[in-house]
Structure formats: structure tokens, C-alpha cells
Amino acid sequence: xxxxxxxxxxxxxxxxxxxxxxxxxxxxxxxxxxxxxxxxxxxxxxxxxxxxxxxxxxxxxxxxxxxxxxxxxxxxxxxxxxxxxxxxxxxxxxxxxxxxxxxxxxxxxxxxxxxxxxxxxxxxxxxxxxxxxxxxxxxxxxxxxxxxxxxxxxxxxxxxxxxxxxxxxxxxxxxxxxxxxxxxxxxxxxxxxxxxxxxxxxxxxx
Amino acid sequence: xxxxxxxxxxxxxxxxxxxxxxxxxxxxxxxxxxxxxxxxxxxxxxxxxxxxxxxxxxxxxxxxxxxxxxxxxxxxxxxxxxxxxxxxxxxxxxxxxxxxxxxxxxxxxxxxxxxxxxxxxxxxxxxxxxxxxxxxxxxxxxxxxxxxxxxxxxxxxxxxxxxxxxxxxxxxxxxxxxxxxxxxxxxxxxxxxxxxxxxxxxxxxxxxxxxxxxxxxxxxxxxxxxxxxxxxxxxxxxxxxxxxxxxxxxxxxxxxxxxxxxxxxxxxxxxxxxxxxxxxxxxxxxxxxxxxxxxxxxxxxxxxxxxxxxxxxxxxxxxxxxxxxxxxxxxxxxxxxxxxxxxxxxxxxxxxxxxxxxxxxxxxxxxxxxxxxxxxxxxxxxxxxxxxx
Numbered sequence: 001x002x003x004x005x006x007x008x009x010x011x012x013x014x015x016x017x018x019x020x021x022x023x024x025x026x027x028x029x030x031x032x033x034x035x036x037x038x039x040x041x042x043x044x045x046x047x048x049x050x051x052x053x054x055x056x057x058x059x060x061x062x063x064x065x066x067x068x069x070x071x072x073x074x075x076x077x078x079x080x081x082x083x084x085x086x087x088x089x090x091x092x093x094x095x096x097x098x099x100x101x102x103x104x105x106x107x108x109x110x111x112x113x114x115x116x117x118x119x120x121x122x123x124x125x126x127x128x129x130x131x132x133x134x135x136x137x138x139x140x141x142x143x144x145x146x147x148x149x150x151x152x153x154x155x156x157x158x159x160x161x162x163x164x165x166x167x168x169x170x171x172x173x174x175x176x177x178x179x180x181x182x183x184x185x186x187x188x189x190x191x192x193x194x195x196x197x198x199x200x201x202x203x204x205x206x
Numbered sequence: 207x208x209x210x211x212x213x214x215x216x217x218x219x220x221x222x223x224x225x226x227x228x229x230x231x232x233x234x235x236x237x238x239x240x241x242x243x244x245x246x247x248x249x250x251x252x253x254x255x256x257x258x259x260x261x262x263x264x265x266x267x268x269x270x271x272x273x274x275x276x277x278x279x280x281x282x283x284x285x286x287x288x289x290x291x292x293x294x295x296x297x298x299x300x301x302x303x304x305x306x307x308x309x310x311x312x313x314x315x316x317x318x319x320x321x322x323x324x325x326x327x328x329x330x331x332x333x334x335x336x337x338x339x340x341x342x343x344x345x346x347x348x349x350x351x352x353x354x355x356x357x358x359x360x361x362x363x364x365x366x367x368x369x370x371x372x373x374x375x376x377x378x379x380x381x382x383x384x385x386x387x388x389x390x391x392x393x394x395x396x397x398x399x400x401x402x403x404x405x406x407x408x409x410x411x412x413x414x415x416x417x418x419x420x421x422x423x424x425x426x427x428x429x430x431x432x433x434x435x436x437x438x439x440x441x442x443x444x445x446x447x448x449x450x451x452x453x454x455x456x457x458x459x460x461x462x463x464x465x466x467x468x469x470x471x472x473x474x475x476x477x478x479x480x481x482x483x484x485x486x487x488x489x490x491x492x493x494x495x496x497x498x499x500x501x502x503x504x505x506x507x508x509x510x511x512x513x514x515x516x517x518x519x520x521x522x523x524x525x526x527x528x529x530x531x532x533x534x535x536x537x538x539x540x541x542x543x544x545x546x547x548x549x550x551x552x553x554x555x556x557x558x559x560x561x562x563x564x565x566x567x568x569x570x571x572x573x574x575x576x577x578x579x580x581x582x583x584x585x586x587x588x589x590x591x592x593x594x595x
Contacts, residue, residue: 105543106544113504114505114506121504121505123558124555131557132259132557132558133558134555134557135503135555135556135558136552136553136554136555137506137552137553137555139553152415153415154415154416154417155415156416161544161547161548161551163543173543174547175550175551182414182415183413184410184411185408185409185412185414189326189329190407190408190410192325192329193325193326193329195325196324196328196329197318197321197322197324197325198321200325200345200349201318203349203353204345204349204361205352206321
């Protein structure tokens, strides 16, 4: 991960760096406006309103959990609370050591062909066009409650198989089915469709 | 007796028929079917299209190219019996390649309702079905050819008792007479098709989704092919109709259909019970006709069912299928994590397309030495009876 130095000016002009990570912006009355790009790693720095010296999370030792809560509220709102404002230290939102990700091994676009009370059959098209088109029957239980409402012939979904890396570092082999939420046909679209048909009809001489 | 043949193109499979030898070939890779007919003198007719599992191109194009047939000159007629996905895959590419061919399709599709559907699906390409996609492309090619106007109107609308193609009598000479006539859809079926198509057009404020294909199919184009003294009945996917508006009952009862009985029958709708009409076997077919069909596997539907096979086998000892139905059910081989997860997630999974076989019937015209159809089965094509063993 590339490291981007934080540019954070506090009263008295002392610069806090290097800090790196996810984007963070806030402003505070009486102090200069600041912005930072912070990394996905555990970092802490001293509340610039009180003490501009940066510290790492590890250096905060047993106080880190308590401080974390303050920091979260501090960075979540434009106007920090008094507790955050006058706390001796805050740290940037805690980002885990590992990060969550899904490594796709195989994915399909599916279209529902038929639905029965406890299952549905779908046509599957391999997203990478390596496998031939396939058909499969799935248990309805594979779907979330939300997706079940979308289950009907013609509904489109995506099926991915892969590894889910948890923030804790664990790896899980997983299957994920997500139904595509499509908008409704509008009057304008249907008119446009009919206009297109009219043009085609003229071209064909029908 | 049929000849069990090698699938390789090196052998007899790529040998073209002689000019006076007629041929009916049926391809069916588990999902889809295609018929090619040699009507004599190197001229061909293509009915429907399915994809070759290896090349993913139209089976008709692949086969005719292997025979050395010049598609742009020698294919005279292309027929789309209906617009279901399993009958039109790859058809647009066939139409593009066959520059001199007329394209015939159901008159039931000659209406604004069908074009409206095309218009709607063009706006949302991912909502498209293969059938609509292929027809969109075909109509675009036809519009362009019609504009060029060199060969006249390239399209023909098929309706019951309409002559779709006839060999030019001016240059017949020794060439066999040939006529291809549509036996369906009937006028009533045509009218009902409009209602069905109208019902498919999306309504305002309804969620977008892929279009379902209307079923049962009453608007398929059934073809009667007459070459010299031989007659061939290509049953398409026409099913029976309880309201007697269309279906096989109308064809059987027709007083205007061409006379005679066919010696070859492409069994309709993959041998299903709802496409079977016993009077067809007595009124339109010779005794013990050569009967050919393709399997169909989609979701929980597998055709022909065992009862269908028994019924057909009782009617003819010359029944052949392009692949056993069980063959169509074999799942793809996967390995590793993907395979494990698939097996944990689904009840079944199987490929839609696989290496379907070919049934080839050939017969020399006016040859007392070989009065019978010669049957060649390219694997996994087999006789219908052995397909269940």
C-alpha cells in the first residue's frame, strides 16, 4: 500500500506526518481546515486541538479501546463533541489489519426459467465465457429474504463462487447470489420502443 | 439398417450427396435443432438453427461448409419455424452467409406486435432473449437486402398451404421437381398469435425482466417437402390445440393441403405427447416412416419422456434421435473449489449444449437399386429404442 503523508496543520503550525490511509476531512472553528488520506492500518494521533503529537495505536496501550470510541464520534460529525474536543488523544477510525474481500473464482449471469415453492431453475451464462451455458436448480433458501421477493421467471441475478477473506484473516469458500434490481418501464421508454418498431416496419416495408 | 458412423469429418461425413441424391440431416445438441435438406442438384434448404457445441457456430453452416457447399449460392431457402431460442440460435449468421436464400417465417410474426417487442428489447439489450436477438439481426439484414433490391423481396411469410419455394421450371431439365409448402400456421392460429404477442409487450410501471416465450406453440411452421416422388414432413414444434384453432388437427382435416404421404417425418416438439396426433400417422405418413427427432432438456423438462419413446417406437421401427436424453443430463466436469461449491449449492447443474449428433438420411432418386433411405448416425445419435437402454 502506498503511503500518503497527512497534511494536517494545527495551531502553531506544527505538521503531523506521516500518517496515511482512508480519506478524512473535517474542519474545526479556530483551527485550520485539514484533510488526510489515511491507510488501512491501525493508527492514532493526538487530538490536534489539545496535543498535536502523533502516536500510533500501539503506543496508546490499554487506552486504545476507550479512545477509539471518542475518535469515532470525533470524526463522524462535522461538529465534534466536547468530550472529543478536549480528550487528550484521538485516533483515526480503526481499520483492521487485513481487509475484507471476495476473490471471485467463477461467476455467472443467471436468468430464472421457472419457480416452484422451494426451488427455482435458471439458465446460467459464464461471465468469462469459458464454460458453456448451463442450467441449474437452486434451493430458494440460497436467497436472502429481500431477493426472494424478486424471484420470478425472467428475473436476472448474478452468482459468484470464490473465497471470502474475512478481516480477521480467515478464508471461507463461498457462494453468493444477488438478484438484479431493475427499474420499471416508463411511459417514455415504451413510446420509444414503439417508435423504434415503427421505423423498423417502414424499413421492412410491412 | 442404420450405419453407426464416426464423428470425424475426415471420413464419409464430409462427402456431399450426389446431385440426384436427396438428403435430410437433423442436428440436435440437447437444446435446439436444425434440419438441412438437399433438394437435389446441389441446392439446399435450411430449417431452423442450433449451435455446434465445439465451434459455437450454426450447425447448418458448419456442416454445409464441411461438405464444400457454397452457402452464398447454393442455399435457396431458410425457414425459421418459430422464434423460440432453441430453434433460432445462430440463424442470423446463416441468413447473412446465404446471400441468395429467401427467408421464410411464420406470418404470425408479420405484425406490429412482434416489432414492438423487438423495439422494447432493443432498448434493454440485457433483457433480450436469444430468439428476439436473432430476429432483430435477421430483420436488419433483410431490410438492407430489400433496399438493395437485387434479388427481390428476400422474405416470405409462411401460412398454411402457401408455396414457399419451387425449383425454377424454366431450367428443370433433368433436375427433380421440388416444392416446399407450409402446412401451418392456420388463419385462426395466426389471429391468436397476435393476442399472445400483445400480451408479451411490457406494461408501464412493471419491473423490467427477460421476456418469457409463449407456450404452447401453435404458430410453428410445418413444412411439406416434395422432391420428385418423395415427400418429407418436417413437424417443427407444432403442438395440438384444444380449441381446434391450430395444431395438428387442422392440418389433418385440411382439404387444401398437398396430397400424398411422407416417407420421412421430423417428429414435432421433441416427441412430446402434446404434439402427437394419431391421425398424422395414418393420413400424412407412409407406413413405418423414417422418423427423426431431437431431445430437449430444460429445467425439469426432458423430452422425449419414456412414454413418448414407447409410443413412437410402436408406430415405427425407423425412429432415430440425435442424442439419448440421458446423455443431455450429464453435468460438466469441474474441479477444485468451484466444483465443491457448485455441488453444495445447487440441486443439479448441466450444460445446455453438448456435442449433439447428426442423423443423416440419403436416398438416390429414381434408383431401383437403392429404393430405401440410407440412414447414417453420427454419435451420439442413435436409434430411439436404444436411447433408453
